[in-house]
Every structure is written in structure tokens, then in C-alpha cells.
Amino acid sequence: VTVSPVLMRQIKIYIEQIRSRVPMRQAHDFIFVSEKNSRGTIGCPISLKSINAIFQKLSDVLQFSIHPHLLRHKWNEVFDKEGEAQGVDPKLLEDIRKYAMGWSELSIMNETYNDKRLALKAKEISLAHQKRMDGL
Incomplete structure (x- = not known):
């Protein structure tokens, strides 16, 4: 890390x-x-119980539910944006993600985060297309 x-x-x-x-x-x-x-x-x-208690206190202060696994999702979101900004080849980015997350080369866990990235990209492209069509 x-x-x-x-x-x-x-x-x-x-x-x-x-x-x-x-x-x-x-x-x-x-x-x-x-x-x-x-x-x-x-x-x-x-303990996990202590970690969850810490996150509950953070949630109370922030008035927003936050939990440990949410950090993993946020990390992957930031990772995707930075990789894209640096022009990293998507296949290489997935290998780097596996390495950074400590997953084996054969792991398919990265697909969870890749699916989210694909859904966001599909939404972005679709919205851009809709804007162009509305402008016609």
C-alpha cells in the first residue's frame, strides 16, 4: 500500500x-x-467488532453510512479514474488492480469493480449520445 x-x-x-x-x-x-x-x-x-464501531462513529459524525468495504469500492473508483487519466491499457490496469489488491493472477474479483466501471462508462456514452440527439 x-x-x-x-x-x-x-x-x-x-x-x-x-x-x-x-x-x-x-x-x-x-x-x-x-x-x-x-x-x-x-x-x-x-477486532472486526471494533473496526465496525469506529466506522459507526464516523457514520454518525458524517451523517452518512460508511463501512470498511465501502473504502475498497472507493479505492477502486479512484484507481480506475487515475488509470484512465494516465492512459493505462485496460488489460494492464486489471493486472495492476489484482496486484494492488493482493489477489492472485487467476482471481476474478476484479470483475466486480470492472463491471461498475463498464456501467459508468456506458452511462457516460449514452448521456453524451442523448445530448447530441437532443441538439439536432
Whole structure:
């Protein structure tokens, strides 16, 4: 994953100043860990329940429902736009997507996101055609 220097510095501060004081943190490679010992989980990767609670708080503040999987969809949307803007061949873009998402070369998961891109492109072309026809 590529992260900005600003975010990397913030993660580094968390690792050095907070995570480093949590027992059992060395047992895995996850960055974010449980800092409380509820049910003996101190130092364990934060749970799915905790992640969902964080996203619920974000949703409440934003007054818009947001969940972890929505980030995956947004990432793929931004990825598509950037790939198109850079003129990346669509077949290569799909291979890059598989690599970036950690999917095997044989995975068909990319088709989920490709279908959305195709639907949006079809809508864009159709609207452009309708505008031309309306102008006649």
C-alpha cells in the first residue's frame, strides 16, 4: 500500500509511542492493536467488532453510512479514474488492480469493480449520445 509521507509519519508516531507500550504486540504484523485487556485481547489485532464501531462513529459524525468495504469500492473508483487519466491499457490496469489488491493472477474479483466501471462508462456514452440527439 502506498501512503503519503504525512500519514506514514502519523503511523510511525502511533507505532513508536502507543503500540510499543502494549504487551503481546510482537505476536503478529498488524499495525493497530487492542490497547485494553477486555477478554484477554491486549496486543491482539483490533477486532472486526471494533473496526465496525469506529466506522459507526464516523457514520454518525458524517451523517452518512460508511463501512470498511465501502473504502475498497472507493479505492477502486479512484484507481480506475487515475488509470484512465494516465492512459493505462485496460488489460494492464486489471493486472495492476489484482496486484494492488493482493489477489492472485487467476482471481476474478476484479470483475466486480470492472463491471461498475463498464456501467459508468456506458452511462457516460449514452448521456453524451442523448445530448447530441437532443441538439439536432
